[in-house]
Amino acid sequence: MDKTTIIMKKKLKLKDPILIVGLPGIGNVGKLVAEHLKSAFPTQKIAVLYSPHFPHQVVMLKNGGIRLVGNRFYLIQAKELKRDIVLLTGEAQAVTPEGQYEVNNKIVDFFKNKLGGSFIYTLGGYNVSRNMADAPKVYGNLTRKEMATNFKNTNIIFGKSRGMIWGSAGLILAFAKMKKIDGICMMGETGFLDVDASSAKAVLLELSKSIGLPIDTRNLDKIIEKTAKLVKELEKQASGFAQLGGTGGQPGGDRPIYIR
Amino acid sequence: MDKTTIIMKKKLKLKDPILIVGLPGIGNVGKLVAEHLKSAFPTQKIAVLYSPHFPHQVVMLKNGGIRLVGNRFYLIQAKELKRDIVLLTGEAQAVTPEGQYEVNNKIVDFFKNKLGGSFIYTLGGYNVSRNMADAPKVYGNLTRKEMATNFKNTNIIFGKSRGMIWGSAGLILAFAKMKKIDGICMMGETGFLDVDASSAKAVLLELSKSIGLPIDTRNLDKIIEKTAKLVKELEKQASGFAQLGGTGGQPGGDRPIYIR
Amino acid sequence: MDKTTIIMKKKLKLKDPILIVGLPGIGNVGKLVAEHLKSAFPTQKIAVLYSPHFPHQVVMLKNGGIRLVGNRFYLIQAKELKRDIVLLTGEAQAVTPEGQYEVNNKIVDFFKNKLGGSFIYTLGGYNVSRNMADAPKVYGNLTRKEMATNFKNTNIIFGKSRGMIWGSAGLILAFAKMKKIDGICMMGETGFLDVDASSAKAVLLELSKSIGLPIDTRNLDKIIEKTAKLVKELEKQASGFAQLGGTGGQPGGDRPIYIR
């Protein structure tokens, strides 16, 4: 537990898997998409990643148990697809640059060498002061610009996003490129929301087209609604939990379970 | 001294020991309980833990001496119990995630492998905006949910606490679980107090029931009173000590000795 | 990718090269000069430096691709000079003291041992509350004071700058001195601008005299103008991008490409 470790739950032979990475971040866009996929498809947990670079926290579970903060790899085998999907999500990203380099390197190595995968989708938010009434646009950045032709059937916008991609959504792509794997970072426009479900929906729809997997939007819309309600509730609660750090429970971190 | 080190003072054969962890944290609940146990029972210091991940401080002692900031393991052999109690307390927790992982790992390893223990109680505060007039509730989280039956004679509430447990109270439990030891984190409701003695009393009473060890509450109440008085005094003093960091003495850290 | 690494693109035999270091920093003076040199002369990328001590970011490229944040070494072979110029620039400096020591040590070692160089120019800003109407002065500090005679044909002011040089501009010089290479840190007066092009112009002119390489100032002035315009634009945009951190794109980092 002193080093970043990926523990594989079972040995599996995967069919040319793709990796979808949805972790906490700007607008929690990636995290929301990942949690939706988890609720929309049967999943199987295949590996867990722990790291001393994650925040020193433990999740209190509904059943009275606990779980160390970590990232988890889930297998999704959709009958519509010939390829397996591996979904990576979790409670946290590494908190320092050094930790980010270590964790994201391990993720790419694991996906390439242990799971035999060759294409990665990282999902995140693109922070603009967008008009919340408009539909959020989805921007894309690629390991190799030539890959853009593979996304012709989508509305992903290439070459218009500017600035920096922070954290796993960027570094996983950069390390993939260095290790000769391809990938795309898909970012939904987002603004001032901590949890932006409509940006997540936009990304999910483009992801759906990209991988050729139809997704029931009714379930998706329910989540948007639920989230909107919970966000409001949390905002109300939040005023009471200003204190941070130290030992003990922190209900200020009490997000709806599909965005943990 | 460059690495986290546990120095054992004497070799002992303990009787199926339990570990009680009370360190500084939210409301200083765990720390207060630990200091009360130290004053309520004869104790024997059996080991000291030093770490470069603790704050770079030295405690000024009443006798004019000094002590490096650290954690200490005390042995309590209560005649009412067939098992030995090992109490862990100290001035600090590690300040970084990496430090927290290292220190708490070592604590669990030491307790399991050197002391031969198999059950851990970590104590802390649960941060809510509670009505200070109500008696603080005590919440519990377990390494395994099935353990809840062992706490039927208590008023510990399982499965209702939400969010994250920060620091040693959480990580020690998580590492215990990974290393196949059982444990519970007991958290007393607390709010805006830096030192919440009534929350600590609530936790102490549940701990007393849990381990089957009667504890004289008069002494406990005296501490609550004394703390309340000292807290007021400290609040008065505090206005004068805004400056932080650097070399030299810092009476701003001058807590009553039973909560150091 | 877990350690600071310099990847050499091609093996070259350089002619007694000098190193010019222009990285982001106070007023972005060094960075601006470096980007101007890149636009004023044909360059050849000869090496890339990556480090886990840089911010955990990826640059979104105009062509829809990405680039891991890093530093790059460019070769400039000006026909007016008998010596080769190696220019070091990039998006970032290391964010911790430990990272700064590691990265800057590697830079000096690489320049001395792999490129066979023996003189280093580091460029930066000197933070004063200067009257923006006055021409910015240029201050110099040397690895050895005797070297000042080599700069007699310039207006660089020696022995009048006070205080500390932060980051690469200082550490590279200090490590050069320890490794028996000579060098100068040239600092242009700057004040409250994030991107101070006129301070950069002042430094560039002194650099030009120092190395004996004439530089077309028209191009330079265009950059000053463009920058001024872009800075204004950025200031306008900036109000919309207060949120920081997390995963995803951050157009708040959207500087004009010649100062990235």
Next chain:
Amino acid sequence: MDKTTIIMKKKLKLKDPILIVGLPGIGNVGKLVAEHLKSAFPTQKIAVLYSPHFPHQVVMLKNGGIRLVGNRFYLIQAKELKRDIVLLTGEAQAVTPEGQYEVNNKIVDFFKNKLGGSFIYTLGGYNVSRNMADAPKVYGNLTRKEMATNFKNTNIIFGKSRGMIWGSAGLILAFAKMKKIDGICMMGETGFLDVDASSAKAVLLELSKSIGLPIDTRNLDKIIEKTAKLVKELEKQASGFAQLGGTGGQPGGDRPIYIR
């Protein structure tokens, strides 16, 4: 340069040396005493300590040169004393707990093993809201309380200081104790001044009595006066230098040379 290193300038056989540590810290008390000793006695630089845990800075020297931020050991051989004095001072302390542990451990090891010393004086400020009109008291803490008898001829107050000693003044003492060397931390009362020369004078006088070395107070008073004047000047200047970090010169760090 990647690790904390002590470079010895010359091999010397010292006469039962004592170590006096005066580094930047609360009120810059220790630093001021050290700089006064340097100006009051002939000194010889015998060793330099560099560390990647110090701030990533370089000092701009009056002669136009530079110096990497570090700590320096000076030898003072006063004819009044049979023992040699080694004075440790410099521009900085380590900025992280891990760095503090590493650097201060190395200092004690070096003094004990390379210089053959056996007693250490660390100097610092004791932060109280003192009435600036009163003479500052001097508090002491010892590696062993029995040592107090050795300080009977002084006005050092033992057993009354409370709270924590931060940084080198505390850790060096703690590590000395662990490595079976004795020592004292002498702290002068100080309040809101960044540079408290009268607190330093109080400490210097007690140090003088402790080691039996008379010190000309005229020179001392001059420094107090000069400092007072410079502090005022700095306060005036300070308003102009709010910006921090990045590459380049920082005259905000431009303290009078005897407190650098």
